Amino acid sequence: xxxxPPPTPHEPxxxxxxxxxxxxxxxxxxxxxxxxxxxxxxVNLTVKSGEIHAIMGPNGSGKSTLSYAxxxxxxxxxxxxxxxxxxxxxxxxxxxxxxxxxxFLAMQYPVEVPGVxxxxxxRTAVTAVRGEAPKLRLWVKEVKEEMAKLEISGEFADRSVNxxxxxxxxxxxxILQLALLRPKFAILDETDSGLDxxxxxxxxxxxxxxxxxxxxxxxxxxxxTRILKHIHPDVVHVFADGKIVQSGGKxxxxxxxxxGYVKYAGKPEPASI
Amino acid sequence: xxxxxxNTGPAGxxxxxxxxxxxxxxxxxxxxxxxxxxxxxxxEVPGGREENWRFTPMKRLRGLHxxxxxxxxxxxxxxxxxxxxxxxxxxxxxxxLGKGGVPSDRIAAQAYSSFTEATVLTVPTDTKASKPSxxxxxxxxxxxxxxxHLQIRIEAFSNAAIxxxxxxxxxxxxNVEFVVxxxxxxxxxxVQDWADDAVHVSEQHLSLGRDATLKHTVVTLxxxxxxxxxxxRFTEAGGNVEMLGLYFADAGQHQEHRLFVDHAVPHCKSxxxxxxxxxxxxxxxxxxxxxxxxxxxxxxxxxxLNRNLVLTEGARADSVPxxxxxxxxxxxxxxxxxxxxxxxxxxxxxxxxxxxxxxARRLVVRGFFHxxxxxxxxxxxxxxxxxxxxxxxxxxxxxxx
Numbered sequence: 050x051x052x053x054p055p056p057t058p059h060e061p062x063x064x065x066x067x068x069x070x071x072x073x074x075x076x077x078x079x080x081x082x083x084x085x086x087x088x089x090x091x092v093n094l095t096v097k098s099g100e101i102h103a104i105m106g107p108n109g110s111g112k113s114t115l116s117y118a119x120x121x122x123x124x125x126x127x128x129x130x131x132x133x134x135x136x137x138x139x140x141x142x143x144x145x146x147x148x149x150x151x152x153f154l155a156m157q158y159p160v161e162v163p164g165v166x167x168x169x170x171x172r173t174a175v176t177a178v179r180g181e182a183p184k185l186r187l188w189v190k191e192v193k194e195e196m197a198k199l200e201i202s203g204e205f206a207d208r209s210v211n212x213x214x215x216x217x218x219x220x221x222x223x224i225l226q227l228a229l230l231r232p233k234f235a236i237l238d239e240t241d242s243g244l245d246x247x248x249x250x251x252x253x254x255x256x257x258x259x260x261x262x263x264x265x266x267x268x269x270x271x272x273x274t275r276i277l278k279h280i281h282p283d284v285v286h287v288f289a290d291g292k293i294v295q296s297g298g299k300x301x302x303x304x305x306x307x308x309g310y311v312k313y314a315g316k317p318e319p320a321s322i
Numbered sequence: 323x324x325x326x327x328x329n330t331g332p333a334g335x336x337x338x339x340x341x342x343x344x345x346x347x348x349x350x351x352x353x354x355x356x357x358x359x360x361x362x363x364x365x366e367v368p369g370g371r372e373e374n375w376r377f378t379p380m381k382r383l384r385g386l387h388x389x390x391x392x393x394x395x396x397x398x399x400x401x402x403x404x405x406x407x408x409x410x411x412x413x414x415x416x417x418x419l420g421k422g423g424v425p426s427d428r429i430a431a432q433a434y435s436s437f438t439e440a441t442v443l444t445v446p447t448d449t450k451a452s453k454p455s456x457x458x459x460x461x462x463x464x465x466x467x468x469x470x471h472l473q474i475r476i477e478a479f480s481n482a483a484i485x486x487x488x489x490x491x492x493x494x495x496x497n498v499e500f501v502v503x504x505x506x507x508x509x510x511x512x513v514q515d516w517a518d519d520a521v522h523v524s525e526q527h528l529s530l531g532r533d534a535t536l537k538h539t540v541v542t543l544x545x546x547x548x549x550x551x552x553x554x555r556f557t558e559a560g561g562n563v564e565m566l567g568l569y570f571a572d573a574g575q576h577q578e579h580r581l582f583v584d585h586a587v588p589h590c591k592s593x594x595x596x597x598x599x600x601x602x603x604x605x606x607x608x609x610x611x612x613x614x615x616x617x618x619x620x621x622x623x624x625x626x627l628n629r630n631l632v633l634t635e636g637a638r639a640d641s642v643p644x645x646x647x648x649x650x651x652x653x654x655x656x657x658x659x660x661x662x663x664x665x666x667x668x669x670x671x672x673x674x675x676x677x678x679x680x681x682a683r684r685l686v687v688r689g690f691f692h693x694x695x696x697x698x699x700x701x702x703x704x705x706x707x708x709x710x711x712x713x714x715x716x717x718x719x720x721x722x723x
Contacts, residue, residue, distance in 0.1 A: 120674050123666060148676035160671035164689025173685065174675035209689065210671075226675060 068098045068135045068151070070234045070266055075130035077118040085126060088114040090291035092130070096234060096266040103269045103277060103302065106288030107310035107318045112270045113157060115288070116238040120154040121147055134234065149178055151233030155223040155240050162210035167222070168192070170210045171229060178230050195228045199255050216243035217252075224255040231259070236268045241276035253279030274306045274321050289313035352646055353582060353614045358424040362389070362435040365428035374427055377608040377640055379576055382547045384467070384493045384521055386429045391493060395462035397470050398490075399441045402458075404451035407482065408444040416440065419473060422499025423527025423553055426582070430525035430551070433469045433495040440471035443484065447503070451482035454509075454700045461490030464519050470496035474510065478503040478531070483700050486512040488522060495523040502534040504558070509537045511703050515710070516545035523547075528554040530561035530590070539698055540596075542569040542577045543710055549578040554592060561590040567609075568694045568707070570714045571637065573602025580610040581626075585619035594626035597694050599687055601717070603636035609659075611643040615652060623653035630661040631690050633683075684715050 075092040078085040088111040096102050106112045118125045119132055121144040132139045139147045162170065171192060176182045183191070196203065199221045211219050220240055227235055237256065241249055257280060260267050269280060277285075285302045287295040287310075294313060295301065305320040351373065359365065367388045370380040375387075385391035401409045412419070419440055425431040445451055462468035474484055486498070502508045516522060522545055530536055542548050554563045563583065571577045583592045598607045611626045630639035643657035665686070672682035691711060698704045 120670075122670055143679070144670060144673035145676050145678045145682075148674055154674055156671070156674075160665075160667045162668050162671065162686060162689055164692030165685050170672070170675070170685070173677055173681065174672075177676035177678065177681070230675065 068233045068266065069133070070096045071131070071133040072119070073131040073133070075115075075118065075132060076128045077114060078126045078128055079114065080124055080126055087128070088125075088291055089118060092292050094268075094286065094293060096268060098233065098266050099260070099264045100284065101260060101267040101269060101280060101282045103271060103282035103285045104288050104293070105271055105274070105285060105302070105305055105320065107314035108272065110289045110314075111291040112272075112288050113238055116154055116236045116268070116270055119147075119236060120144065120152065145177065148230070148232075149180075153227055153230055153232035153235040155220075155227055155235065155237040157239040157242060159211045159219040159223055161212045163212050165210050166207055167210055168206040171226065174226065175229050192229065195225055198228070198258065199225055200251050201225060217245065217248035220244055220248065220252055221255070224252050224259070228255060228259050231263045232265055234266045234268070235259070236270065238270045239272065240269075241271055241273060249276065250279060256280055272320065274302055277302050287313055353584070353612045353644070354616065354646070356426055358426045359431060360420060360425060360434050362428060362431040365431050368428055374580075377610075378549060378578060379547065382521065382576065383429070383523070386432060386493065386495050386521070386523055389432070391432075391467045391495075393436055393438075393467050393469050395466035395468050395492065396438075397462055397468045397494060398460040399470075399472075400458040400460070401441070401443070401455065403443060403455040404453045404482065406445060406449045406451045407455050408446070410442045410444070412440050412442055414438060414440065414471070416442070418442065418475070419471065419499075422473060422501045422529040423497075423525070423555060425497060425525055426553060427525070427551070429495050429523045430497055433471070433497055433523075433525075436469035437471040437496070440473060442473045442475065444475040445477060445480045445482045445506075447477040447480060449477075449480045451480075454483040454485055454702070456485045456487060458487045458489065461488070461494050461516065461520050461522075462492035464491040464517075466492040468492065468494050470494065471498075472496065473499040473501065474508070475501045476503055476506040476508045479505045481507045483509040484511075485700060485703055486510070488512070488514045488516055491517045491519050493521045496525075498524060498526045499529065500527065500536060500538070501529045502531060502536050504531040505533045506531070507535040509699060511539045511541065511698060511700055512550070513703070513707075514540075514542040514545060514548050514550065516548065518544065518546060520545040521547045523549045524551070526550060526552040528552060528563060528565075530554065530556045530563055532558035533560035535562045537564045537566070537697075537699075539566040539568070539694075540579060541567070541707060542579070543714070545575065545577070547576045547578075549576075549580070551580040551582070553582045553584070555584045556587050556590040559587050559589045561587075563590075563592045564697075565592070565594045565596075566694050566697055567596035567598075568691055569596075569598040569607055570711065571598065571600045571605040571607045572714070572717065573636075574604045576606045576608075578608040580608075580612075582612040583614070583624065583626075585613070585615045585622045585624065588619055589621040590619065591622070592624045592626075595694065596628045597630070597691060598628075598639065599631045599633055599690065599714070600637035600639055601633040601714075605637035606640075607638075608640045609642070611657065611659075613645050613655070613657070615647045615649060615655060617648040620649055620651040621653055622649075622655065624655045626657045628659045629690070631687065632661065632663050633687070684712075687711070687715055
């Protein structure tokens with residue numbers, strides 16, 4: 050596989066303030082019954098609005114922990130470091146405050162919430178993030194359009210959040226939420242996993258559309274190079290043993306494509322499938 | 323034949339003072355052997371260790387179980403019935419009484435031996451009631467004791483909805499009979515919305531004739547101690563009973579629901595879904611689901627489910643499904659029971675979308691009860707329950723805050 054040519058260097062859109070997500074020397078532990086175990090061991094990363102950063106790493110390297118720690122999952126304890134969103138420390142915010150400040154995490158395993166309809170959930174979330182309830186008529190139209198782009202059938206609006214959804218349906222709905230919540234920065238945690246070729250295309254188009262139309266910064270966390278055919282990162286990082294160990298451009302992804310993670314994981318582990 | 327046994331354990335980590343239990347599927351003695359009778363003296367005074375009483379705080383029964391609770395007041399029964407429905411107040415000697423079922427514990431027998439007058443609602447043959455009939459039962463008052471009896475008769479091929487609304491104070495035990503005739507259809511909702519001091523022990527007898535359909539919903543919100551025992555019996559083939567329950571136990575409340583579905587005739591169906599939420603210190607719910615499929619009950623189809631959501635520390639939910647099967651020639655039989663704490667993953671997911679914690683909790687609890695609420699097809703009752711659940715949730719929030 051060859052990746053498409055590197056994208057042109059990012060130019061901030063006129064009229065929009067460029068934002069920054071800065072992760073500084075972030076250390077985090079997972080809380081287990083046996084005690085705390087350090088997973089993140091000093092992550093440094095700066096993402097600017099409009100940039101797409103691919104964060105690639107072998108299994109168990111701590112990529113998902115990074116996303117959960119930034120979003121504020123209670124299972125993960127940040128022990129030192131900072132995460133600044135436009136200079137504000139998000140680590141001092143509650144989970145919902147982080148979302149309202151402009152962070153979004155598309156989860157690898159979206160959670161089922163029985164008895165809560167997708168439409169109620171989406172409207173409640175959008176009302177919270179935008180600070181006011183969207184006008185009903187405009188809202189219905191907006192949701193329909195975004196659902197159509199992601200090839201989601203209308204009946205999903207009445208179904209319980211993620212309940213009984215296939216893996217691909219869950220991922221489409223994560224991107225639907227991304228499109229409706231329009232965050233400043235989005236972390237996509239293995240959004241590509243479990244997607245067939247069609248679903249990967251649809252989901253990737255959705256991400257690209259949001260990134261381009263809202264100028265969001267994107268952290269694309271993935272194990273495989275496959276999604277990079279569809280979403281072209283500005284920067285590629287290799288994540289191993291709890292931190293970023295190498296950064297580069299397209300060449301780095303090409304190298305992973307060819308050699309896998311052997312160099313980083315200490316054992317052969319392909320990055321392509 | 324399909325037998326599904328799905329006992330899922332506690333969903334969340336067990337806390338030091340939050341406990342839950344899902345126990346063995348076969349009771350110590352078969353439900354078929356349980357003594358029944360109308361005369362209180364035929365029952366031994368329970369001490370609290372008996373299978374039937376082991377979860378009940380006996381001291382809080384105020385003597386209903388041992389003969390010391392002597393009636394010193396009456397309940398008030400207000401009926402707002404559909405025009406097609408006949409309402410009577412009858413003496414205890416009325417020969418129709420007791421046909422719907424026989425008391426199966428000492429308090430039910432005490433109530434049967436003690437009531438002085440009964441209320442009988444009758445929907446005549448081939449009649450559709452044009453609106454739900456509301457029966458409001460107001461307790462005898464704080465510190466007072468009363469016994470009562472109610473019979474709802476839906477004659478052949480009729481169709482009606484009945485709401486029993488229990489409010490007020492005091493100590494009260496009763497039997498309620500639902501006698502559903504051939505091909506008739508009854509929807510009933512029994513709401514226990516008592517004041518904080520109330521003690522209510524009720525046996526509800528569900529009797530289904532040939533091809534009869536009964537949807538029986540129990541909603542328990544208030545009271546100090548509420549113990550409702552719905553017992554369903556099919557007198558002839560083709561009956562279909564759906565038994566739904568929703569309860570919300572607050573600090574110090576004991577809410578107990580003991581169900582018994584007796585499949586003694588062929589080709590009947592039963593479906594049981596009870597869901598409860600608990601919050602606060604000493605909140606205790608008990609759910610017993612006994613289903614007996616006797617040898618003659620070929621073609622039976624039954625499923626029962628109980629789910630409990632423990633919202634705070636210090637609350638306890640006990641859940642014991644029992645399934646006894648005496649014939650292999652059935653369509654299906656199964657049960658499931660689970661008790662879990664509030665799911666942190668659900669909360670995290672909702673909060674990660676900007677929804678604050680309070681609102682996220684409300685969404686999850688509303689969602690939990692949604693399945694039951696949508697099945698309550700009396701709109702007025704459904705709306706009232708939605709409002710009551712909201713009020714309970716506000717109480718949770720102030721308890722946590």
